[in-house]
Amino acid sequence: MPPQMKPGTTMMRNALKKYLVSDSKPPVIRLSEQQNLTSRFQNRRQLSTSSRGTSVFSLKKEGKYGFTKLDDYEVVKSIGIGPLLNAAAIGKGAYGEVVEAVHKRSGDAVALKIYAKSRMADKTRKANLLREVRNLEAINHPNVVKLYDCIDDVSKNVVMVMEFVRGVSLKRYASARRLSEKEVAHLFRQIVSAVAYCHSKGVAHRDLKLENVLVTGNGTVKIIDLGFSIWTQRGQKVKILCGTPAYMAPEIIKRYEYDPQLADIWAAGVVLYYLLSGTFPFKGGSPEEIGKSIAESKLAELDSNKVSSGAAELVRAMLTADPSHRFTAFAALQHPFLSGGKS
Ligand SMILES: Nc1ncnc2c1ncn2[C@@H]1O[C@H](COP(=O)(O)OP(=O)(O)O)[C@@H](O)[C@H]1O
Numbered sequence: 001m002p003p004q005m006k007p008g009t010t011m012m013r014n015a016l017k018k019y020l021v022s023d024s025k026p027p028v029i030r031l032s033e034q035q036n037l038t039s040r041f042q043n044r045r046q047l048s049t050s051s052r053g054t055s056v057f058s059l060k061k062e063g064k065y066g067f068t069k070l071d072d073y074e075v076v077k078s079i080g081i082g083p084l085l086n087a088a089a090i091g092k093g094a095y096g097e098v099v100e101a102v103h104k105r106s107g108d109a110v111a112l113k114i115y116a117k118s119r120m121a122d123k124t125r126k127a128n129l130l131r132e133v134r135n136l137e138a139i140n141h142p143n144v145v146k147l148y149d150c151i152d153d154v155s156k157n158v159v160m161v162m163e164f165v166r167g168v169s170l171k172r173y174a175s176a177r178r179l180s181e182k183e184v185a186h187l188f189r190q191i192v193s194a195v196a197y198c199h200s201k202g203v204a205h206r207d208l209k210l211e212n213v214l215v216t217g218n219g220t221v222k223i224i225d226l227g228f229s230i231w232t233q234r235g236q237k238v239k240i241l242c243g244t245p246a247y248m249a250p251e252i253i254k255r256y257e258y259d260p261q262l263a264d265i266w267a268a269g270v271v272l273y274y275l276l277s278g279t280f281p282f283k284g285g286s287p288e289e290i291g292k293s294i295a296e297s298k299l300a301e302l303d304s305n306k307v308s309s310g311a312a313e314l315v316r317a318m319l320t321a322d323p324s325h326r327f328t329a330f331a332a333l334q335h336p337f338l339s340g341g342k343s
């Protein structure tokens with residue numbers, strides 16, 4: 001490694017930026033998305049003076065702790081491994097792993113999401129990582145995990161340094177016991193408020209699900225995992241099939257071009273349904289069967305003895321098959337179930 005290429009230096013950051021950007025136009029990305037990516041880089045100057053006031057992809061900007069390197073953090077323990085992992089690959093992960101660590105100088109707990117470069121040969125993965133870093137950096141909301149820094153350790157990994165969320169996934173939280181509607185409203189309001197904020201910045205999450213929402217001990221929600229997120233112009237449609245089957249909107253299943261923000265609303269509707277009932281709205285023994293049930297709009301009715309009419313109404317507004325009639329995040333926030341009766 002040349003001496004000037006020490007991790008954490010500006011030069012290193014530029015190298016990381018180059019590494020991420022070098023082939024950010026994988027063949028599977030549709031033209032509309034490609035143009036989007038390209039124009040965002042071309043328009044960086046313009047974007048950097050946009051309303052958010054910071055550069056969209058500003059690895060040259062110092063993170064919360066300045067320019068850091070991996071040595072500045074001490075690993076505590078592993079907390080998650082990439083989703084494609086099979087038992088034989090333990091420790092290597094699909095892309096790497098997430099660990100709890102401590103920023104030595106401040107003593108702060110952080111989460112490190114480690115992407116092994118050896119697993120990033122696939123250009124789609126690299127493009128996704130680029131989006132994940134860039135989109136998360138543009139987000140500053142109390143209910144979305146914060147990105148503090150992004151480190152390239154040259155030979156092996158790209159590491160996202162994030163706020164550590166001490167809590168459990170919403171899946172675990174909501175499966176442990178039946179939640180009262182008051183509690184559901186409290187949790188879900190935070191989710192929708194984060195989603196509305198992201199959408200206002202042009203960012204759609206595209207993998208909203210119970211596992212990607214963490215709940216802390218005091219009931220604060222933090223959305224994580226912007227690995228599938230995408231930035232679009234308002235109303236712009238995309239066609240890439242992504243997400244998790246049980247949460248996919250019908251227009252995605254049917255392979256139509258879709259507005260990723262409205263697909264987020266559908267996924268959030270699935271989350272709300274689960275919080276209210278402990279079950280998923282569309283049934284099936286396999287992803288294919290679930291997909292069929294979604295495509296045919298076979299929504300399992302909520303039990304009116306257990307779920308209030310207001311909550312059920314919000315679910316239906318979010319799980320409306322026709323995206324042009326579906327609620328937006330802003331409309332959902334105004335709904336009496338979330339606004340506490342003030343609509
Ligand atoms: N900032 C964080 N704080 C605490 N735990 C986290 C954090 N980020 C991720 N995790 C844990 O690691 C798991 C995997 O992270 P995630 O970003 O969802 O990656 P992926 O789903 O792509 O593997 C999460 O489900 C969560 O349990």
Ligand SMILES: [Mg+2]
Nearest residue numbers: 211212224225
């Ligand atoms: Mg995840």
